[in-house]
Amino acid sequence: MANIAAQRIKREFKEVIKSEEVAKCAIKVELVSDSYTELKGEIAGPPDTPYEGGNFVLEIKVPETYPFNPPKVRFLTKIWHPNISSVTGAICLDILKDQWAAAMTLRTVLLSLQALLSAAEPDDPQDAVVAKQYKDAPDMFRLTARHWTAAYAGGPYSNPEFDSKIRRLADMGIESHDARVALSSFNWDLERATEQLFS
Amino acid sequence: MGFDLARFQGTVDEELICSICSGVLEHPVQAPSCEHAFCSACINEWLSRQPTCPVDRTPITSSELQPVPRILKNLLARLTISCDNAHCGCTELMKLEVLSSHVDFCEHNPKRPVLCELGCGLVIPKDDLKEHNCVKELRAYVTTQEKKLSEFHDELIEQQITLSEVRRELSFVKEFLRAMRSSHPAMRAIAEQFEKDEVKRWANTLTKARVSRWGAMISTPDDVLQSLIKRSLSESGCPVHIMEELMRNCHERKWPAGLASLQTRQRQRREYDNYVCRRIPGKQAVLALACDNPHMAEDLMTEPGLVMIFALGIE
Numbered sequence: 195m196a197n198i199a200a201q202r203i204k205r206e207f208k209e210v211i212k213s214e215e216v217a218k219c220a221i222k223v224e225l226v227s228d229s230y231t232e233l234k235g236e237i238a239g240p241p242d243t244p245y246e247g248g249n250f251v252l253e254i255k256v257p258e259t260y261p262f263n264p265p266k267v268r269f270l271t272k273i274w275h276p277n278i279s280s281v282t283g284a285i286c287l288d289i290l291k292d293q294w295a296a297a298m299t300l301r302t303v304l305l306s307l308q309a310l311l312s313a314a315e316p317d318d319p320q321d322a323v324v325a326k327q328y329k330d331a332p333d334m335f336r337l338t339a340r341h342w343t344a345a346y347a348g349g350p351y352s353n354p355e356f357d358s359k360i361r362r363l364a365d366m367g368i369e370s371h372d373a374r375v376a377l378s379s380f381n382w383d384l385e386r387a388t389e390q391l392f393s
Numbered sequence: 394m395g396f397d398l399a400r401f402q403g404t405v406d407e408e409l410i411c412s413i414c415s416g417v418l419e420h421p422v423q424a425p426s427c428e429h430a431f432c433s434a435c436i437n438e439w440l441s442r443q444p445t446c447p448v449d450r451t452p453i454t455s456s457e458l459q460p461v462p463r464i465l466k467n468l469l470a471r472l473t474i475s476c477d478n479a480h481c482g483c484t485e486l487m488k489l490e491v492l493s494s495h496v497d498f499c500e501h502n503p504k505r506p507v508l509c510e511l512g513c514g515l516v517i518p519k520d521d522l523k524e525h526n527c528v529k530e531l532r533a534y535v536t537t538q539e540k541k542l543s544e545f546h547d548e549l550i551e552q553q554i555t556l557s558e559v560r561r562e563l564s565f566v567k568e569f570l571r572a573m574r575s576s577h578p579a580m581r582a583i584a585e586q587f588e589k590d591e592v593k594r595w596a597n598t599l600t601k602a603r604v605s606r607w608g609a610m611i612s613t614p615d616d617v618l619q620s621l622i623k624r625s626l627s628e629s630g631c632p633v634h635i636m637e638e639l640m641r642n643c644h645e646r647k648w649p650a651g652l653a654s655l656q657t658r659q660r661q662r663r664e665y666d667n668y669v670c671r672r673i674p675g676k677q678a679v680l681a682l683a684c685d686n687p688h689m690a691e692d693l694m695t696e697p698g699l700v701m702i703f704a705l706g707i708e
C-alpha cells in the first residue's frame with residue numbers, strides 16, 4: 195500500500211475513533227486487515243427514518259491511490275433503499291464517485307451515508323424497483339424498509355402481517371430471503387410474488 | 394507528501410497539516426481564493442485528476458497555486474522534527490527549516506557516500522559497505538574498463554581502415570587533377586590552389602625551428618646525406634609534387650643569388666635570421682618554405698622553398 199494512503203488511513207481511523215459520533219454510537223470503524231487496505235464500517239440508522247434502531251455494516255476497501263481516488267464502499271447488511279442495491283449492497287452516492295475530494299475522510303463518508311439513509315434521492319437510483327415503490331407507494335416503502343431493518347439490521351419494529359406472508363412462502367419451500375425480496379418487490383401482494391417465484 | 398506527524402515534538406497545529414496526505418505540510422502552496430494549503434506534490438497530484446480544491450471544490454488549476462503566507466512558513470520552520478535517519482540510529486532533533494541540510498550530512502544516512510578504507514579506493518554508499526568486497530568490485534571495474542578498451546580498439550581499427558580508404562581516394566583525385574591541369578586552364582588554377590593548401594597543411598604539422606649557427610650550413614651535401622633528408626621529408630608527409638624540387642633546392646648550385654656563394658652568405662648572414670624555418674623531423678636540417686616566407690627578399694627565396702642542411706646548431 196502506498197505510503198500516503200497508509201498514513202491517511204491510520205490517522206482517519208483515529209479520527210473516527212475519537213469523534214463524538216462514536217461516543218453517540220452513530221458510526222464505527224474497525225480494521226479487517228493489518229495493512230489498512232480493508233476496513234469494516236458501521237452506521238446507526240438515523241432517528242425518524244425506517245432505518246431507526248438498525249445497525250448497518252459496510253465493507254470499505256481503500257485503493258492504492260487513496261486519497262486521490264475514493265474508497266470503495268458497499269453495504270454488507272441488506273437494506274431497502276432507492277440508492278442502495280438490495281442485491282449487492284452497491285451504493286449510488288456522488289461523493290463515492292465523481293464528487294469525491296481528496297480532503298474527505300472515512301468519517302465524512304460514513305456521515306454522508308447516514309445522511310443518505312435520511313434523505314434518499316429516488317431520481318438517481320441504484321435499485322430501480324425500490325425507487326419506483328418509493329415514489330409510487332411511499333407508505334408501502336416505509337413499511338418495507340422498516341421490515342428489512344428489523345430482519346437484517348436488528349431493528350425493533352417487526353411487522354406480523356409481512357412475517358406471516360413470508361412464512362406462507364417458506365412453507366412452500368422458498369428461502370425466507372427470496373420470499374422477502376419477491377414480496378417487497380410486489381408491494382407484499384402474495385399472489386403476484388408467488389407467481390413470480392414459481393414462473 | 395508531508396512529514397509524518399509522529400516525527401514532531403509536541404502538538405502540531407491543524408493549520409499546518411495537509412488535508413490530502415494528513416502529514417505536516419512539505420513545500421506548501423495554497424489555493425488562490427479559498428486559501429486552503431497543501432503539500433505541493435499532494436495538490437498537484439490531485440489537480441492532475443480533478444481541477445478543484447479538495448476541501449471545498451472551488452475550481453483551481455496547478456498554475457493558479459500560490460506561495461503560502463510568511464507566517465505559515467515561519468510556523469512550519471519552527472517545528473521540531475526528528476531526523477529522516479532516526480531508524481538508522483540518528484537521535485538528533487532539529488528545527489524543520491534545517492532538516493534538509495542536516496540530512497545531507499547526517500552520518501547515519503545509509504546512502505552517504507564513503508571511501509572504502511580497505512585499499513580499493515572506491516567510493517560507495519555506506520549501507521553497501523558491509524557487503525562490499527574490494528576484489529570483486531575491482532574485478533567488475535576492470536571488466537568494464539576492458540570492455541571499453543576493446544571497444545576503443547575496434548573503433549580505432551575501423552578509423553584506420555576508413556583513413557587508408559580516404560588516402561587512396563585522395564591520391565586518385567590528385568592524379569586526376571594533374572591529368573586535367575595540362576588541358577584545362579580553370580582546372581589549372583584549382584589544382585594549384587589545391588596544391589598550395591596541401592603544402593600549407595603539411596607545413597603546419599612541422600615544428601618551427603631556429604638556426605643558431607648559420608655558418609654550419611652544408612652547402613654541398615652528398616647523395617647519402619640527401620637521401621637521408623629525403624626519407625625524413627617523405628615520412629613527415631611532404632606532398633609528392635614538391636618533394637623533388639625541394640630536394641633539388643638543398644644544394645648551393647640551385648640556391649637563389651642571396652645564398653649562392655660563400656661570400657654572399659657571409660655578407661648576408663644577419664638577413665637569414667628573418668627566415669621562418671621548420672624542422673625536418675629528426676635531422677639537423679630545416680625547411681624555409683616560400684609560403685612561410687613571403688616577407689623575404691626575392692634573392693633569398695625560391696619556389697617552393699629551400700632545404701638547408703647543417704652540421705649542428707638547429708633548435
Ligand SMILES: [Zn+2]
Pocket residue numbers: 394395411412413414415416418419431432435
Ligand atoms: Zn500533503
Ligand SMILES: [Zn+2]
Pocket residue numbers: 476477478479483484485495496499500501502
Ligand atoms: Zn540525522
Ligand SMILES: [Zn+2]
Pocket residue numbers: 509510511512513514515525526527530
Ligand atoms: Zn573496498
